[in-house]
Amino acid sequence: MTKDECKNAVIAIIADIAPDEDLSNLKPDVRLRDQLQLDSMDFLDIVMELRKRHGIEVPEADYPKLASLDSCADYLTPKFDAIHAARRAS
Amino acid sequence: MANTSSRIVITGVGLTAPNGNSLAEFRSHLLNGIAGVEWIEVRYMGRLPAGVCHFDPLRYQKKKELRVGTRAGSISIYCAREALADSGLDFAACPKDRVGIYIGCTEHGNVETENEIYAISKFGYDTRFWSHYHNPRTVANNPAGEVSLHLGVTGPAYTIGAACAAGNLGLIHAAQMLRLGEVDLAICGGVSESIHTFGIFAGFKSQGALASNPDPRRASRPFDKGRNGIVVSEGGCLYTLERLDDALARGSKIYGEIAGYCVNSDASDYVLPNPTRQAECIRRAVAHAGLEPRDIHIVNTHATATPQGDIQECEAIRAVFGEGCPDTWVNNTKSFMGHCMGAAGALELAGNLPSFSDKVVHPTINVDDLDPLCALPGLVLNLPKSVAKADTILNNSFGMLGINSTLIVRRYVA
Numbered sequence: 001m002t003k004d005e006c007k008n009a010v011i012a013i014i015a016d017i018a019p020d021e022d023l024s025n026l027k028p029d030v031r032l033r034d035q036l037q038l039d040s041m042d043f044l045d046i047v048m049e050l051r052k053r054h055g056i057e058v059p060e061a062d063y064p065k066l067a068s069l070d071s072c073a074d075y076l077t078p079k080f081d082a083i084h085a086a087r088r089a090s
Numbered sequence: 091m092a093n094t095s096s097r098i099v100i101t102g103v104g105l106t107a108p109n110g111n112s113l114a115e116f117r118s119h120l121l122n123g124i125a126g127v128e129w130i131e132v133r134y135m136g137r138l139p140a141g142v143c144h145f146d147p148l149r150y151q152k153k154k155e156l157r158v159g160t161r162a163g164s165i166s167i168y169c170a171r172e173a174l175a176d177s178g179l180d181f182a183a184c185p186k187d188r189v190g191i192y193i194g195c196t197e198h199g200n201v202e203t204e205n206e207i208y209a210i211s212k213f214g215y216d217t218r219f220w221s222h223y224h225n226p227r228t229v230a231n232n233p234a235g236e237v238s239l240h241l242g243v244t245g246p247a248y249t250i251g252a253a254c255a256a257g258n259l260g261l262i263h264a265a266q267m268l269r270l271g272e273v274d275l276a277i278c279g280g281v282s283e284s285i286h287t288f289g290i291f292a293g294f295k296s297q298g299a300l301a302s303n304p305d306p307r308r309a310s311r312p313f314d315k316g317r318n319g320i321v322v323s324e325g326g327c328l329y330t331l332e333r334l335d336d337a338l339a340r341g342s343k344i345y346g347e348i349a350g351y352c353v354n355s356d357a358s359d360y361v362l363p364n365p366t367r368q369a370e371c372i373r374r375a376v377a378h379a380g381l382e383p384r385d386i387h388i389v390n391t392h393a394t395a396t397p398q399g400d401i402q403e404c405e406a407i408r409a410v411f412g413e414g415c416p417d418t419w420v421n422n423t424k425s426f427m428g429h430c431m432g433a434a435g436a437l438e439l440a441g442n443l444p445s446f447s448d449k450v451v452h453p454t455i456n457v458d459d460l461d462p463l464c465a466l467p468g469l470v471l472n473l474p475k476s477v478a479k480a481d482t483i484l485n486n487s488f489g490m491l492g493i494n495s496t497l498i499v500r501r502y503v504a
Contacts, residue, residue: 016157017154017157018154019152019153019154019157020152020153020154037154041158041222041223044222045222048219048221048222051218051219052213052219
């Protein structure tokens with residue numbers, strides 16, 4: 001998975017969590033909370049949706065790594081790759 | 091008569107019913123025999139008749155509020171906003187710590203709990219998939235709390251659990267809080283989202299008290315020989331209540347005045363009603379209003395179309411009103427919309443309030459073959475009736491565990 005594909009997967013989740021927000025001009029290097037009305041419960045939603053949709057677990061200690069789209073891509077892309085590799089192997 | 095600071099009046103109405111999303115639409119349908127029951131698919135149970143509200147939740151809420159909140163909260167917010175708009179209040183200028191929100195509920199949290207259990211069933215019942223919103227969605231104060239969040243109300247906001255008597259209880263409690271001076275404005279009444287929980291349908295089915303009929307619009311048929319149980323419905327009706335002096339000071343329209351009420355308990359059975367206690371409740375409410383039974387012009391019955399319950403309420407009404415009340419007319423609103431549970435009392439009162447101005451009593455519909463045991467004097471059947479006097483409405487709402495409520499509203503006279 002490329003980092004852009006990873007960002008798109010995160011944006012797809014945010015689109016459902018924050019349905020009133022315009023996501024067309026999200027800046028990848030700026031904290032999501034500084035661009036969108038997201039609270040701590042919304043971030044838990046992102047964690048839950050990563051678990052439900054993609055089978056990805058994010059330990060609580062790693063929540064700060066979901067701060068921006070860039071940091072999400074850095075943190076999540078290897079996890080997506082690991083999941084895909086495991087699925088191919090099984 | 092009490093002084094103007096202890097007299098409590100209704101100044102705004104906001105509602106959503108299975109057959110109307112405003113008082114004008116609701117009333118029009120009640121006078122024209124238009125029922126609002128339809129088929130729905132109920133999880134695990136299949137197709138059943140139910141009363142569904144078709145208001146637009148996005149009229150007042152954002153999509154995110156709908157995603158995070160509950161159906162009961164959404165119904166409450168719609169009704170609260172409609173009531174405030176109807177009241178003509180300058181709500182932005184109202185001190186928000188002097189506003190109280192009192193919402194009657196039959197139950198709350200079953201919908202969200204069932205949904206979560208269903209959701210984790212898709213993940214092997216792994217509770218890691220259980221929503222972090224479960225607790226704020228299912229706390230008993232949720233519907234009132236969602237309204238307080240939406241409106242920025244910092245005064246008391248809570249629900250009143252009173253089974254199917256809850257709609258009346260919301261109004262009664264609000265009147266008490268206004269008289270005590272705890273708040274200056276009350277947003278009050280009742281709501282129900284019951285059709286979204288299969289448990290309430292299954293419970294009534296197991297009890298032998300769930301309605302069935304080939305035509306859903308004819309499924310709710312109180313007092314008819316062919317009645318066979320309750321049509322479960324959702325709905326909401328919230329009022330703005332104010333002290334009379336405040337309402338007069340701002341030149342508000344006044345729908346009616348809270349004249350009297352009573353709440354009592356059967357203390358006799360979990361589900362079976364007790365006509366002796368119901369009659370006691372009605373008598374005490376009439377006395378509380380400083381009236382005699384012959385002074386009551388409209389009796390809106392609780393009757394839910396269960397074979398036994400209707401007969402027992404009729405027994406209670408007969409015991410109080412007998413044959414000597416020629417100006418007393420009796421009707422039933424559930425025949426149009428099914429049983430809106432926690433909203434029932436508040437909605438059914440609203441459906442009758444316009445009688446103060448049009449002097450028409452809406453009928454009980456779906457009565458093809460009147461059960462002689464329900465043949466009360468003054469029962470208005472199938473067609474509306476123009477009456478000489480329509481100055482008082484007595485509204486019955488009873489519930490499980492033997493809670494009874496009677497609320498009397500009278501035409502406002504200075």
